[in-house]
Amino acid sequence: MSAHFLHDFLRPKSIAIYGANNSYGTTMGTMQLIRIISSGYKGKIFPIHLKLDNVLGFKAYKSIAEVPEIPDLVIIVLPPKVVPQVFKECGEKGIKKIVLISGGFREVIGDRANTLTEEITKIANRYGIRFTGPNCFGFYNSWLYPEDNGIFNMMVWGDGLKRGKFSVASQSGTMSSHWGMDPESLDVRVGKSISIGNEANIDLVNFLEYFKDDEETDVIGLYIEEIKRGQKFIQLAKEITRTKPIIAMYGGGSGAGNRAIKSHTGSMAGNLKVFDAMIKGTGIIKTDYIEEFLDIASILSNPNFSYPKGKRIGIITNSGGPGALIANNAERKGLIVPKLSESLQLKLKKILPPTAGWLNPVDVTFDMNIFNFYTSIPKMLMKSGEIDAIIIYGAIGFHETMPALKENEKIGPYIELREDMAERMDEMDKIFVAPIIKASQKFSVPIIYINPQNYACHWSKKIREQ
Amino acid sequence: MSAHFLHDFLRPKSIAIYGANNSYGTTMGTMQLIRIISSGYKGKIFPIHLKLDNVLGFKAYKSIAEVPEIPDLVIIVLPPKVVPQVFKECGEKGIKKIVLISGGFREVIGDRANTLTEEITKIANRYGIRFTGPNCFGFYNSWLYPEDNGIFNMMVWGDGLKRGKFSVASQSGTMSSHWGMDPESLDVRVGKSISIGNEANIDLVNFLEYFKDDEETDVIGLYIEEIKRGQKFIQLAKEITRTKPIIAMYGGGSGAGNRAIKSHTGSMAGNLKVFDAMIKGTGIIKTDYIEEFLDIASILSNPNFSYPKGKRIGIITNSGGPGALIANNAERKGLIVPKLSESLQLKLKKILPPTAGWLNPVDVTFDMNIFNFYTSIPKMLMKSGEIDAIIIYGAIGFHETMPALKENEKIGPYIELREDMAERMDEMDKIFVAPIIKASQKFSVPIIYINPQNYACHWSKKIREQ
Numbered sequence: 001m002s003a004h005f006l007h008d009f010l011r012p013k014s015i016a017i018y019g020a021n022n023s024y025g026t027t028m029g030t031m032q033l034i035r036i037i038s039s040g041y042k043g044k045i046f047p048i049h050l051k052l053d054n055v056l057g058f059k060a061y062k063s064i065a066e067v068p069e070i071p072d073l074v075i076i077v078l079p080p081k082v083v084p085q086v087f088k089e090c091g092e093k094g095i096k097k098i099v100l101i102s103g104g105f106r107e108v109i110g111d112r113a114n115t116l117t118e119e120i121t122k123i124a125n126r127y128g129i130r131f132t133g134p135n136c137f138g139f140y141n142s143w144l145y146p147e148d149n150g151i152f153n154m155m156v157w158g159d160g161l162k163r164g165k166f167s168v169a170s171q172s173g174t175m176s177s178h179w180g181m182d183p184e185s186l187d188v189r190v191g192k193s194i195s196i197g198n199e200a201n202i203d204l205v206n207f208l209e210y211f212k213d214d215e216e217t218d219v220i221g222l223y224i225e226e227i228k229r230g231q232k233f234i235q236l237a238k239e240i241t242r243t244k245p246i247i248a249m250y251g252g253g254s255g256a257g258n259r260a261i262k263s264h265t266g267s268m269a270g271n272l273k274v275f276d277a278m279i280k281g282t283g284i285i286k287t288d289y290i291e292e293f294l295d296i297a298s299i300l301s302n303p304n305f306s307y308p309k310g311k312r313i314g315i316i317t318n319s320g321g322p323g324a325l326i327a328n329n330a331e332r333k334g335l336i337v338p339k340l341s342e343s344l345q346l347k348l349k350k351i352l353p354p355t356a357g358w359l360n361p362v363d364v365t366f367d368m369n370i371f372n373f374y375t376s377i378p379k380m381l382m383k384s385g386e387i388d389a390i391i392i393y394g395a396i397g398f399h400e401t402m403p404a405l406k407e408n409e410k411i412g413p414y415i416e417l418r419e420d421m422a423e424r425m426d427e428m429d430k431i432f433v434a435p436i437i438k439a440s441q442k443f444s445v446p447i448i449y450i451n452p453q454n455y456a457c458h459w460s461k462k463i464r465e466q
Numbered sequence: 467m468s469a470h471f472l473h474d475f476l477r478p479k480s481i482a483i484y485g486a487n488n489s490y491g492t493t494m495g496t497m498q499l500i501r502i503i504s505s506g507y508k509g510k511i512f513p514i515h516l517k518l519d520n521v522l523g524f525k526a527y528k529s530i531a532e533v534p535e536i537p538d539l540v541i542i543v544l545p546p547k548v549v550p551q552v553f554k555e556c557g558e559k560g561i562k563k564i565v566l567i568s569g570g571f572r573e574v575i576g577d578r579a580n581t582l583t584e585e586i587t588k589i590a591n592r593y594g595i596r597f598t599g600p601n602c603f604g605f606y607n608s609w610l611y612p613e614d615n616g617i618f619n620m621m622v623w624g625d626g627l628k629r630g631k632f633s634v635a636s637q638s639g640t641m642s643s644h645w646g647m648d649p650e651s652l653d654v655r656v657g658k659s660i661s662i663g664n665e666a667n668i669d670l671v672n673f674l675e676y677f678k679d680d681e682e683t684d685v686i687g688l689y690i691e692e693i694k695r696g697q698k699f700i701q702l703a704k705e706i707t708r709t710k711p712i713i714a715m716y717g718g719g720s721g722a723g724n725r726a727i728k729s730h731t732g733s734m735a736g737n738l739k740v741f742d743a744m745i746k747g748t749g750i751i752k753t754d755y756i757e758e759f760l761d762i763a764s765i766l767s768n769p770n771f772s773y774p775k776g777k778r779i780g781i782i783t784n785s786g787g788p789g790a791l792i793a794n795n796a797e798r799k800g801l802i803v804p805k806l807s808e809s810l811q812l813k814l815k816k817i818l819p820p821t822a823g824w825l826n827p828v829d830v831t832f833d834m835n836i837f838n839f840y841t842s843i844p845k846m847l848m849k850s851g852e853i854d855a856i857i858i859y860g861a862i863g864f865h866e867t868m869p870a871l872k873e874n875e876k877i878g879p880y881i882e883l884r885e886d887m888a889e890r891m892d893e894m895d896k897i898f899v900a901p902i903i904k905a906s907q908k909f910s911v912p913i914i915y916i917n918p919q920n921y922a923c924h925w926s927k928k929i930r931e932q
Contacts, residue, residue: 023882024871025864028832037876057880103821103831135821172787174860174918181862181918223787249791256793256803260786260827272794288798290791290918291757315722321638321689322756325715327722328738329754337722355569355601359725365569366494394640396647398491405490410503414523416489452640452647452756456922 005130006202006210009097010141010192012073012152014044016064018086019077019101020055028101029077030056032138032154039153042145046071063089070094075138075154080104083134084119091127098124099154100133105198117200124201136197137173140180143191143216155193157181164189165218166301169196169207172251175223178290179297185456186294187464189301191216205229208236211244219300221293222248227278234282241283245300245307248284249293250275298455302464304437305446311336314387315361316377318394322450323361326391337361344384351376360387374432382443390440395449397459399425429462437466471596472668472676475563476607476658478539478618480510482530484552485543485567486521494567495543496522498604498620505619508611512537530559539563541604541620546570549600550585557593564590565620566599571664583666590667602663603639606646609657609682621659623647630655631684632767635662635673638717641689644756645763651922652760653930655767657682671695674702677710685766687759688714693744700748707749711766711773714750715759716741764921768930770903771912777802780853781827782843784860788916789827792857803827810850817842826853840898848909856906861915863925865891895928903932 015036019029033047033056046067047055054060061067064074064086074095076086080102090098105116117134124131132139138154142163149163155173158180166189170176176195179188192214194207204227211217220240227233237246252258252275279286287293299305313335317323327337340348340360348358351372357363362381364373374392381387402425406412424431440447451460481502485495499513499522512533513521520526527533530540530552540561542552546568556564571582583600590597598605604620608629615629621639624646632655636642642661645654658680660673670693677683686706693699703712718724718741745752753759765771779801783789793803806814806826814824817838823829828847830839840858847853868891872878890897906913917926 022880023884024868025834025884034871034877034881038871038874054880056877170787172785172790174785175787178918182920182923185920225787225790251787251790251794256781256797256805256826257790259805259825260781260790260793260823260829288795290788319638319640321636321641321691321717324638324691324717324723325756327725328717331722332754339722339725360722361725368491402490405500405504408504411500411522414488414520415500418489418491452644454648454651457648 004210004213006206007214009073009130009132009202010139010152010194011144012043012071012097014046014069014071015041015073015075016046016048016061016067016071016095017075017077018048019075020047021049021052022055027077028156029075031156032075032077032101035156035159036152036154038159039151041152042150043072044069064093064095065089067093073097073099075099075101077101080116080134084116084123087120087123087127087129091123091129095127096129098129098131098133099136099138100131100197100200101136101138102133103135105134105200117198121200129201131201132194133197134200137176137195139192139194140177140190141192146216153180155180155195158183158190160184162187162189163191164301164303165191165216166221166297167191167211167214167217167219168193168221168223169204169211170194170221170223171196171199171204171225172223173197175249175290179294185454186298187302187455187461188294188297189303199228203228205232205236208233208240212236212240218244219297220244220246221297222246222284223251223293224248224275225251230278234278237279237282237284246282246284247287247293247296247300248279249287249290299448304441304464304466305448306441306444308389308446309444310388312387312389313337314340314381314390316373316381316390316392317361317363318366318373318396320357320361320363320365322393322452323357323363326393326450327361330391338386340386341384344380344386347380348377370428370432375436378436378447379439382439382445387445389445390447391450392447393450393452395451395459395463396453397451397457397462399458428459429466433463434466470676470679472672473680475539475596475598475668476605476618476660477610478509478537478563480512480535480537481507481539481541482512482514482527482533482537482561483541483543484514485541486513487515487518488520488522493543494622495541497622498541498543498567501622501625502618502620504625505617507618508616509538510535530555530561533559536560539565541565541567543567546582546600550582550589553586553589553593553595557589557595561593562595564595564597564599565602565604566597566663566666567602567604568599569601571600571666583664587666595667597667598660599663600666603642603661605658605660606643606656607658612682619646621646621661624649624656626650628653628655629657630767630769631657631682632687632763633657633677633680633683633685634659634687634689635670635677636660636687636689637662637665637670637691638689639663641715641756645760651920652764653768653921653927654760654763655769665694669694671698671702674699674706678702678706684710685763686710686712687763688712688750689717690714690741691717696744700744703745703748703750712748712750713753713759713762713766714745715753715756765914770907770930770932771914772907772910774855774912775910776854778853778855779803780806780847780856782839782847782856782858783827783829784832784839784862786823786827786829786831788859788918789823789829792859792916793827796857804852806852807850810846810852813846814843836894836898841902844902844913845905848905848911853911855911856913857916858913859916859918861917861925861929862919863917863923863928865924894925895932899929900932
């Protein structure tokens with residue numbers, strides 16, 4: 001297991017929390033403790049509250065001094081002005097790890113200079129405390145106890161997520177937890193996610209160092225507003241992307257974006273060109289939109305997806321328009337959509353309808369030969385050695401459509417369902433998808449399926465579960 | 467009502483269809499007739515079939531000559547080589563309108579020259595037949611009988627869609643019907659959608675001419691691979707965008723994209739720069755991704771959305787990161803995110819928490835003051851006259867979360883739900899959203915809500931339904 005100090009930071013054996021009460025929707029601390037409990041945390045929980053005797057079923061303490069042991073991690077969600085005092089009390093108690101959720105340390109603008117960050121930094125240094133924040137959203141760790149699926153989640157959302165090896169470090173709380181807002185649709189398999197906030201003590205580079213050698217991390221996601229240790233960041237990113245892909249979003253760039261960031265974390269974001277120049281050559285995959293970030297995260301965090309060895313994309317589609325759009329966007333993003341060799345074209349032509357396309361994109365048109373679409377054609381492309389990854393557009397499910405037709409009073413009495421289709425419906429995933437995903441792993445040619453229905457529908461889920 | 471010949475083309479009083487049988491999933495004709503029936507078409511249906519006596523519950527005829535009346539529209543889904551003969555028989559019968567679904571007319575490549583298009587064009591001219599296709603997917607018209615919500619849909623998907631005034635003309639069948647593949651999530655309110663195919667007889671410009679003065683069309687969507695009458699297209703687009711927005715996707719541009727198009731429709735697509743130069747100055751909104759196209763269509767086709775009068779965007783967010791990303795992307799796309807005036811900042815500051823941002827983006831941070839977020843702040847922005855449209859990020863619903871918490875055995879027994887929240891939950895849309903949408907119409911400042919949960923969840927739907 002990793003010897004990096006952050007490894008244990010993310011695996012608290014017991015916690016104390018300031019700022020939680022019993023009333024839903026009143027404080028962030030309450031929302032976070034609710035999530036810690038509902039995510040199934042099995043360690044001890046010590047709420048600290050001046051007035052309450054119990055918080056969400058746990059005995060509460062008036063101060064950290066009264067807690068009968070030294071909690072492994074302290075979470076603070078209090079007004080900023082009381083935080084230095086709380087830090088002192090934690091230091092006296094022997095606390096070494098803190099998550100400081102509260103904002104208001106340097107991001108307040110238009111008021112007089114604020115020295116709270118300097119104050120807590122001094123106290124932390126005196127007592128040997130390491131902390132994330134201020135102005136953060138905490139963290140999520142689905143590898144708390146790998147042996148029994150232990151999850152530690154203080155991020156308000158994200159229950160019911162599948163565990164994976166996608167690890168996130170984000171300078172925005174929302175961006176560190178966006179995958180948790182619609183887990184069923186997005187299906188991003190998150191391992192660890194950390195909202196690092198204003199980086200008064202632990203910064204982005206610390207997390208990159210940790211993720212680099214972490215066995216529970218295969219893919220890294222970053223949301224960046226400001227990089228404090230630029231040279232170190234570039235060097236680390238270059239080393240990491242040789243074995244683990246990094247996807248990144250940048251929140252700076254425009255006048256209003258930078259204004260938002262200054263108001264948000266107080267940091268001086270740079271110019272988009274500077275950022276682009278900085279990450280050029282690091283191998284980082286830059287994304288512009290949240291959906292794009294989450295889509296790529298969903299793909300890369302799926303254990304069936306192996307990172308492609310090159311840039312040559314094979315496109316299989318049931319429709320010309322989407323085939324053209326995918327080809328265009330792939331080339332626009334620097335990928336290659338090669339024309340297939342004469343001999344491969346000949347093989348494809350033999351099994352395709354006469355109106356089909358076989359140059360790449362391979363457009364099967366409206367052809368109900370499901371075996372060709374899902375199995376034979378992808379396999380031909382893989383075996384050819386001519387492409388490094390496959391995109392299949394039109395992986396549409398009929399699991400909802402066919403039963404609905406049978407029940408439709410205008411259609412049901414008259415329609416004959418093809419026996420083989422009806423019979424195979426329940427096993428389509430096992431018959432058509434599972435074998436080709438095995439082949440995909442054998443040939444190291446990953447497949448991306450696009451189902452225009454949506455991510456959450458039955459057939460999309462079935463494909464992802466193979 | 468519109469006097470354009472396409473108006474009646476899209477409102478058939480009776481139809482004949484070639485190529486449908488009783489077996490699900492065997493032919494496109496069958497899939498299309500299923501949809502025509504299930505969408506509730508009330509006109510007469512005459513299937514033409516050489517062998518069957520009945521098709522999907524309707525008496526079938528051996529030839530069009532045997533049909534006891536002259537059908538208003540004929541749909542042909544047959545192998546291309548028999549189509550000239552069928553065209554002749556239709557001409558003899560007195561048919562004037564045809565939808566020619568079949569492909570294989572000019573898009574076959576690598577074989578000898580194909581003169582089928584010329585043959586059917588001659589026949590159509592001789593008999594005064596107008597037709598869409600070949601190589602198309604038909605059309606959808608939710609304004610068939612406006613008085614009783616009559617829908618005519620031959621597009622395989624799209625049942626259950628809300629009617630609207632978004633009209634589509636597309637050179638790809640899939641792109642003409644993509645909104646129908648996930649109607650609940652996408653919520654694009656389509657009025658008319660036409661797959662125009664290879665344009666042997668009716669082309670894109672014909673549809674632009676029709677949509678221009680059509681009272682049932684407020685917004686236009688185009689998917690373009692090739693523009694045959696360029697000058698006319700540019701002139702029409704310029705005229706139309708003065709009153710009706712046009713969004714367009716272009717399928718050409720890259721080497722592989724053009725190859726896909728050549729194989730798809732046989733047309734010679736151009737270069738992306740040429741296309742960009744062509745639409746520059748027309749006011750057309752260009753989109754690169756299908757999701758982008760559908761998102762914009764969903765927004766513009768919502769009857770609550772009035773087209774903004776200018777480019778100044780006000781951003782309201784509950785989180786700094788998304789605020790910065792929205793601001794960046796807005797500016798990157800040519801919109802303006804102005805810093806708010808001192809006096810407006812002062813007003814906002816009074817009702818916001820001290821850690822909030824009030825320059826624009828307005829970042830309320832984690833603040834449970836729902837009234838401020840949904841009502842007061844948007845209203846302040848509208849009244850100010852400083853912005854032309856509002857984006858609200860973080861319109862998250864608690865309708866699923868709160869009941870789930872009450873039932874959670876680890877949380878339910880201990881949590882107190884704020885009375886006002888629980889009480890207002892069911893009426894949140896009426897209390898918080900409805901009044902501001904009314905104000906939005908009064909001030910002509912549209913609002914776009916972003917709910918990171920997803921489009922299909924309860925709260926997203928409630929917002930869209932106001």
